[in-house]
Amino acid sequence: MLAQCTETWNSLPLWGKVAVGAGGVVLAGATLKNVYGVSQTHESGIICKNWKNDVVYLYQFPRSPYLPNASPFCLKLETFLRYAKIDYEVIGSMNHWSKEGKLPFIELNGVQYHDSDFAMEMLVDHFKLDHLEADLTDEQRGMTRAMFKLAEQSLCEAMIYNRFLENMDGFFKAMGFSVNFLQRAIVGRFLTKKIRARVNGAGIGRHSREEIYLIAKADLEAFSLLLGDNEYFFGNKPHTVDIIVWSVLCQSYYMPFDNLIRTYIITHFTNLDAFITRMKEHFWPDWDQMLLKKPVKI
Incomplete structure (x- = not known):
């Protein structure tokens, strides 16, 4: 599909490239700033004027x-x-x-x-x-901080690499975006450049593909070892650390495309597989009702 998009793009006149490119840049910018905080615009002042107390x-x-x-x-x-x-x-x-x-x-x-x-x-x-x-020990509080950084600054970067640089079409599907093939070509090129710069800046992008997934697998193994036979990381009740790790794991586990991170979870770290389902059932009994029902047209 990408080759077809590129061929069509190259055949467009200058005015056509400008028109399609403008729409693509808008979509790409919106995607980046929403999902990963890459933005140049901001909101000034409070948005909700008729707010309710403590809501x-x-x-x-x-x-x-x-x-x-x-x-x-x-x-x-x-x-x-x-x-x-x-x-x-x-x-x-x-x-x-x-x-x-x-x-x-x-x-x-x-x-x-x-x-x-x-x-x-x-x-x-x-x-x-x-x-x-309040039930956590000082050691568990320290572990929470370490696991938080492992999830959001190591495993998350591998997930970003997988999602954007290997599965761009699957990413658009996962986000619920309805894009035509020209938008796909422009946005794909723009996002690839930006995400490549991001993962390179984080360090992980400077590794080979094989090395990136070795890092991801090692991160998953660490979480699997820490979880052990527990229902949650610190016993039989969830804490903030469970939410942090789970929120990152979900980003690969529930994607509509095959990816190595999910494969590792399912085939090598079955306790994480069960943990993901357990968290979903505990906090999101309304999961199906919360899913997007109609595609987002750009």
Whole structure:
């Protein structure tokens, strides 16, 4: 398909390339800033004017046809809200970004809070949620920080490589985007360049394909060993660390295309396979109702 797109693109007159390219850049920019925080625009001021006291307004990427959100950071923050039993409303839109130009972000009582981790910390303070993790030892709290970084700064980068640089068509399908083949050609070229720069900057992109998946497999093995025979990482009840790791694992596990990360989980790390399903059933009994029903036309 990519070869056909490229051939058609090369046959277009200059004005045609400009028209199609403009639409492609808009879509590519929206995709990058929503899913991975690459943006040059931001929202100024509070968005929800008629807010209700102590209701969280969650701004995030629109739903996906395959999981509630195809951004690990959006999925993490919404699942945390469910974990903490906080009243919230979702605004799934490509029209609102935080003051930093990123998603997700929240508004609470007329104040905007950006970054999923800072938002979660604020929610713990505001709603006095220290009891949620009060049963953890100091060692487990340290492990939570280490596992958080392993999930979101190592395994997540391998997932980004897999999703964008190896499965671009599957990515559009996963996001629920309805794009024609010309948009696919332009957006694919734009995203490939940007994502390549991102993973190279993170370091992982400078490795060979084989080495990248060896890193991903090693990360998965570490999580599998830490989980062991437990239902959750620290016993028989979920904590924030479970939400963090699960939100990243879901991004490969529920994709509508074959990928090595999911294959590793299913064939080598069956306790993670069961963990993913267990978390889904615990926090998302309404999973099917939360999926995108109609494609997003660009």
